[in-house]
Amino acid sequence: MLAVTLPKPASLEAPAETTVLPVSERSFSDERAVGVAVEYGPARALTSGRTGIVTASTCEKGAALTSGSAPFSVDGSPVIALATSVPLWRDLAIGAKGSDVVALRTELARLGAGVEPGDTVNRATLLAFRQLVVNAGGTAAGVESISLGAVTWLPAPSIIATECPVAVGSQVGQGSALAGLPSLVLGARVSPLPDDLAEGQRLVRIDDQEFAVDAEGAFAPVDLDRLAATPAYAAARQVSDAEKIKASLLLTEPVQVYPVPPRAIIEAGGSFCVIDGGSPTKVDVLASQLGQSFVRPTGEGAALSEIALDPPSKTTCG
Known part of the structure; x- marks a missing residue:
């Protein structure tokens, strides 16, 4: 009889205990x-400047209303939406002046209507508005002023309609809501x-x-x-x-950090450090996520390479 002792398979050997951990720098945005x-x-609305019957509407909930377009027609005439910095509050004939005129001419210039910014309604201003009416399917005949009933105010050059409560054929009054706007x-x-x-x-x-x-x-x-x-x-x-x-x-600006296990960090005297290469190195602990702490050496140009996982309990940070 011969007894032979076979070596223990490597897979059954107890793993060697890791006492140090190589670490490397990484970018950290703390996302x-x-x-x-x-x-x-308060809620806002696109309103009618006159009383009449809605004869056309392109309003769609969730779609954009844009300055210079005519999302509605009332009594067969387009209602031009304009995103002026000051809402128009009166009819504007040639020669009219005021802050509302300045706002109107500035918006017409932004729309590329061939009008320079200014404080007076001139013939070029009226012709530019007539062209907006024609572009919307209306007629220039009878447009001798910029009538309050022919425009509606937009608070921005483009804004989403939250609701379209008025159907074609509905009667509207001056100040009636034609479309809901975001608050x-x-x-x-x-x-x-x-x-x-x-x-x-x-x-x-x-x-x-x-x-x-x-x-x-x-x-x-x-x-x-x-x-x-x-x-x-x-x-x-x-x-x-x-x-x-x-x-x-x-x-805003990511920082360079070292991810380390929390057990490798020593807290002593109000400071934090890790044992790197056998010596304590002070660090700032920036954050902890998913079982890792993100640290940054405090010294000028300092870096980490290989840290102790279980530093002695009485270690100080120097």
Whole structure:
């Protein structure tokens, strides 16, 4: 009889305990999925400047209403939508002056109607308006002034109709709503703002748009119209005014960090450090996600290469 002891298969050997971990630098933007809460003003509407019967309408819920077009006709005459900075409030004949005239001529110039900005209604202003009427299927005959009943005010050059309550054949009065418009956006902010963010200026990404936000996550007023033009904003509005916009919050300028296991970090005397190459190296802990901590050496030009996973409990950070 011969007894032979076979070696233990490698797959059954106890794994060697790892005491150090090679680390490498990576870019870190601290991106978080967040919601954006919007503060809305009162509802708005496209209104009729005169009483009559609606004889034509191109209004469609969810479609854009644009300045220079005629989304409605009343009593057979086109109603021209104009995005003037000041709503027109009176009939404007040749020779009229005022802030409303300045707003009208500025918008006609923007539309490429061959009018220079100015403060007086001249013949060129009237001819430009007549051409808008003709382009909309109306006739120039009888257009001797820019009648208040022939225009309707848009708060922006292009804006989405939220509803179209008036059908062709309906009777409308002066001031009647022809189309619903989105409520004015008064403000927007990240809500809630995560409380464990890495320090640094941040931006919010919504669809393909990026918006700077302050330390409290608030949007700048100049960006609110651009926010209201995103598909994500429209999707949230279709649910309710309380629905938050889905977005990402991230650092404006990504930073270089080292991902390390939390157990490798020593906290002593209000400082943090890791054992790198056998010596303590002070680090800033920027954030923690998914079981990893993201650290950055504090010294000028400092780097990490191989850190101890279980540093001695009495180690100090120096």
